[in-house]
Amino acid sequence: MRDIGQRLIRPNIAILFMAVLLLLPADLLWSAESPEGDREQGHRLFEEKRCIQCHVPPGKPKEIGPPLATLQRRQGLLELAGRLWNHAPAMQLQFAERGKAWPTLSRKEMADLAAFLLARPGADPPGSVARGQVLLLKKGCLKCHRFFGEGAGVGPDLSRSTVYNSPLDWATGVWDHAPKMRAKAEQLGTEYPRFEADEMVDLVTFLKTSADRNKGTR
Numbered sequence: 001m002r003d004i005g006q007r008l009i010r011p012n013i014a015i016l017f018m019a020v021l022l023l024l025p026a027d028l029l030w031s032a033e034s035p036e037g038d039r040e041q042g043h044r045l046f047e048e049k050r051c052i053q054c055h056v057p058p059g060k061p062k063e064i065g066p067p068l069a070t071l072q073r074r075q076g077l078l079e080l081a082g083r084l085w086n087h088a089p090a091m092q093l094q095f096a097e098r099g100k101a102w103p104t105l106s107r108k109e110m111a112d113l114a115a116f117l118l119a120r121p122g123a124d125p126p127g128s129v130a131r132g133q134v135l136l137l138k139k140g141c142l143k144c145h146r147f148f149g150e151g152a153g154v155g156p157d158l159s160r161s162t163v164y165n166s167p168l169d170w171a172t173g174v175w176d177h178a179p180k181m182r183a184k185a186e187q188l189g190t191e192y193p194r195f196e197a198d199e200m201v202d203l204v205t206f207l208k209t210s211a212d213r214n215k216g217t218r
């Protein structure tokens with residue numbers, strides 16, 4: 001792990017990353033943020049998509065996942081995306097054990113569910129590009145993804161992705177891709193990366209800053 005990390009920090013990528021550091025402050029990143037979701041609609045979706053079967057409201061019998069009260073808390077949207085990322089593998093296992101397919105969530109549905117779970121994009125702290133840069137290497141993303149010519153081509157090229165357009169796009173993308181990433185990690189015998197504290201915010205800030213920077217050049 002350590003070896004891979006060191007090998008990837010080659011001079012060219014280090015220079016690229018340094019250039020990226022000089023960019024926009026993080027709080028200017030999300031100027032094109034989409035409107036917030038509808039809580040009532042999110043509540044309906046929580047039932048329709050059967051989240052409620054495993055995340056039960058207070059007073060209901062035995063839950064399979066953490067109770068609704070744990071999910072529903074004032075949080076940033078990227079913070080929620082981080083929790084979804086971390087817990088997707090165990091959640092997916094529960095779906096599989098019940099013979100259920102992973103539900104699809106459109107961007108609008110994710111916005112509504114996020115509103116119901118009290119997650120707002122504005123509630124995330126500003127991310128650190130410098131910490132995000134380190135995390136991309138440390139979390140092993142480049143074992144499967146290319147990023148400006150570095151890394152492996154197992155998954156999509158992260159320098160060309162549009163999932164950083166807004167925290168909502170990121171959250172929708174995480175829900176969509178996490179099960180496949182997990183399956184791929186298992187197949188390759190590599191670790192499925194997990195995030196603590198504000199790490200997700202830092203990583204996404206870095207990825208978005210780099211992608212924006214290069215929009216004009218590809």
Ligand code: HEC
Pocket residue numbers: 046049050051052053054055064065066070071083084086087088090091094095098103113
């Ligand atoms: C089949 C059961 C099941 C269903 C259905 C389900 N989940 Fe989960 N969910 C779980 C389990 C189990 C965990 C805990 C996973 C772990 O321990 O890593 C979890 C964890 C989570 C977490 C992280 C909670 C935390 O502690 O940070 C969120 C957020 C979440 N689920 C949202 C949803 C949403 C939204 C839906 C509906 C679209 C949904 N879940 C449907 C079983 C389920």
Ligand code: HEC
Pocket residue numbers: 139140141142143144145154155156158160161162163173176177180181184185186188190191192193203
């Ligand atoms: C074990 C391999 C593996 C690792 C490690 C991995 N990914 Fe992925 N990732 C994939 C695969 C495979 C897909 C495509 C899934 C699909 O088709 O839905 C993917 C999809 C994605 C997408 C969606 C891209 C798009 O444009 O649709 C993003 C964003 C992403 N990964 C980010 C990351 C980040 C950030 C890390 C490190 C924290 C990471 N991945 C680690 C395999 C991996």
